[in-house]
Amino acid sequence: MIPPLSGRRNWTDKLLKLPYKCLSFIYKPQNIFLLFSGLAGGIILSGLSGCSQKPNSVTLSTGTVGSYYHRLGEQINYSTTTTVGLSVRNIDSQGSQENLQRLLNHQVDFAIAQLDVANEAMRKGKVKAVAILAKEYVHIIVPKNSGINTFDDLQGKRVAVGTPGSGILFTARQLIQADKLKVQEDTSNFDEAFKKLQSRQVDAIIYVGSLGANENLRQIFVKNSNMTLLPIRTALINNLTVLDPSSYESATLPLGTYASRPPIPNRKLPTLSTATVLVTRPDMNRRTVGLVTWSILSTARTYAQFYPEIQSSKAEELMRKELFYIHPAAEAVFDHGDPRTVIIRYWENNNDLQAGVFILVTTSVIGLLLRQWHRQKSKKIMTTTNNRISELKSLLPDHPQQALESIEDLSQENRLTFIEGLVSTEVYEQLRHKTQTFADQCRTLIEQQRKKLVMDTLLLLDEWQASLQTDPEAALQKLKQIKQHYRDMLLSDQVDIEAYVELMNLTLISLMTLAPKSSPVHSDSENKKQNISN
Template structure:
């Protein structure tokens, strides 16, 4: 009856603990999908393709759903929609978003591509530098696009006035027919199918380099927006080479951005969805294909949303409740009190006690095994017991063994360690006594049994060599034994020579 009464009490405590704990866990591990919206680009554009990949990434983690029904002209229109709260996220060139970032209106999540500045002209004209475009007819992209924004900034920064053609339509055809002198394109390196097709259709084209002084100015004025880059020789055409040499230009990151007030969990989930599938973005960011991790996705970012930063620091946000418990000291204290006053606490305490008892049992079994080794190899036994003591010291430091159990184990191992040392000293003493006994016998029986005593010394020498090999003697003791046998050998040789001399004289 008493047994059943105690069992029922434990059951009630256990159920009560579960009732308190389960809502905490379930509240943190909800499976309800979070919906987010993204403004990307026109159908078939690079931004639209990146957005499609983001959808696939979101589906792979199962807790977030992405909608993208926002046909756009590009970066400027995407940024405007984000600021007007029409969408949660936008894909934008960071030079377009630089001013709102500095004002704290937008935050970054990830870099999804690097967009290079290309200024394209015909190979047979006299336009060789950026300054040669002064007064020329140049297509600078459609208003609302990132190309338009970057082109305007480049020409304003370099004090070059061009006849602006605000369009992207039939730009190659117009260049070939000399209706324009050049056009500007900003996009990932050699990944835009449309741009690649245009370059292969044209007979001979040239890229115009950006001079280093302009690059220095832009990277100092807008460090969050621009980097100096090289377009390698032959990137777009092997024959004739396009460009015909390594070309200096600038790039700006194409990034996923959001507002500071967007829910932190939304940001964390979307960031993790992309990071956990980072290789899938290599068509838009080729360098990712050879990377071991997703570090390039955050390279150069300054104004990072806290939700994205949390993922960079801690990883998967779906287990954030565990980190929250680790970092929240009051919650830890409440949880410990709950555990210690419930049957769950009783079970944990029982498990820990059992684990400590198992350590004691293991130690009790190990020492008799080492004691058997002591008779044949005291040096090895000493090494093993010291290693065992060191192991338990480290377990104490790591908290894997309680101080009480460690103290018991240390007493047992220390006693055995002292036995090993005494046994080694005893063996040394026996070895010395054996040598001294041989010396006495040698002196008493000299010269009648020179040969037999010499053979005994040699036998002892071999015996000590075997004891050294088996670990029964340490090196210092062995060397002392060898020295003694060497002295006896010399004494024997001298006496033998003396005896031979006397015999010869007689």
């Protein structure tokens, strides 16, 4: 049976442990929409699937009446009728090869076959597995004291290899060919073959079947203690398992499997095994495949008579182990359970999903409120920026340097706001464009004023030069006025410190180059020269 999922945990603990990064996902409305759309769509589809018309019965090719395969087919019918209300009609056959051919010819819906028989069709994509129902072991039966002690001793002997169309015949020929033996084949059914073995008309019987599932075989060993089982050489086992690992695996027939006194076999015997697998076609109705798979899996313990390991291991692992070509619908059942109520059942048993949906429901409202708050915040920041730029425009003509510093401070504030996630990238780009445009205007005006100051300075120096030749005292006063003018512009932020130094250097250079070497006022006082240079 499928193990139950974990018990219900406290939702409060889950909420406290929820990573904060979930909020960034939930905040996006498109993610919420996709999640709820997917959940709702899955529930709707599941409901529609549950209401859709399903077949009342399917056909299954098994084996001869009373055989292991036929009894296995009856068990499958019991599982489907009691769990999903689906009847399985059991069709007699000679065994695996005939079952597989019927399936390929669309004569039946499902078939029971040995894995080694079905594997080639699986590789070609013609057949898909549904579930492993048992393991079948190779038995080599011979009379005691026959002189046949190993499988290799069958060279040239008369060997019953199974009936035409059976899986036994297929596996027997694989063994014989792999060991390069030449034998005289007898294709009698098992009962006839055993009578021939007792009368020495055949020397050995090759049988492939589940341990203990063939009650007839068990009774034969109990009543005929003169019969024994042969081991298969390890090298031959390895050869087949390496060549076809998806079909065969090494196995051991346990001591005393069929009789305890004397024990048969009388020691652990190395042999080969292959799986008994329920197969169907790839185009088989997915819902039907899912229902059949679920009915078997949910009643797995009843298959222990064919598959003893199920008693002590997880059925969903054993029934899909080593299956490479499993039908998608069967795989979905192994992964998720009953196909009829997979969404609802998953919801009821998945506390994390319930907690997640609860969180989404509660936080989606918060997310929308946060989004609205972000819109209002962005709008407010945009309005504040526009108003601030309008104020700075009135400052621009007289104090461009101050306006530039203010707009750069505002730009930095907007950048920090963007880093903190309070505005979107789109809004931030709009803000940056507005502040950058105004800052460029400030820099342009500052450059224009600087050029004008240079020109004004040159004109003042021309006037000063003219007055220096005619009226040195007036020239001295003029120079003081020019220097004071520079200081006033610096203090009023009409020029920056670099422009101020440039103007002062230009004035001093002009003084040194344009002052006459012999000045009428030279004799007045050395202090006056010092005053002019200052």
